[in-house]
Amino acid sequence: MRPPFCRWRQKLYKDASDRFLRLILLQDELLATRPEFKVGTWIARARSLGGTPEEKELYEWNARVQITTWGNRLAADEGGLRDYAHREWNGILKDFYYMRWKTWFDYQTRLLDGRKTAAIDFMQSRNAGRKQQMFIRANRKEIVFRQ
Secondary structure (H helix, E strand, O other): OOOHHHHHHHHHHHHHHHHHHHHHHHHHHHHOOOHHHEHHHHHHHHHHOOOOHHHHHHHHHHHHHHHOOOOOHHHHHOOOOOOOOOOOOEOHHHHHHHHHHHHHHHHHHHHHOOOOOOOOOHHHHHHHHHHOEEEEOOOOOOEEEEO
């Protein structure tokens, strides 16, 4: 059985991490009020530069990695380029950074609970995210991820 201090500390951590995650969602909602702060605007501009469907896909992919992973594992591990061009825009906060922070908070909670847990491989998570179908909601022009 854990002493009361540990339980208190765990509750405090849970409350603080929940508040932090709510703030991400509130910031995302606020940024949605301005088109220049929507990730969908960035993606749409990139796609508009393509002359063929293949170019449009390539330009969209480049636009997405510029503001998220900045490349592949090699660039991250050997080049040190992780989140190089971090953006806090509507859509990306809710659908990309929120999940990363939640994953990290959940990991820390497991550690506080005394459970053994594997370290987070965010690059693996990013690659898994890449395997998910990324698309823009046409009506709201924002990035969302789905399987």
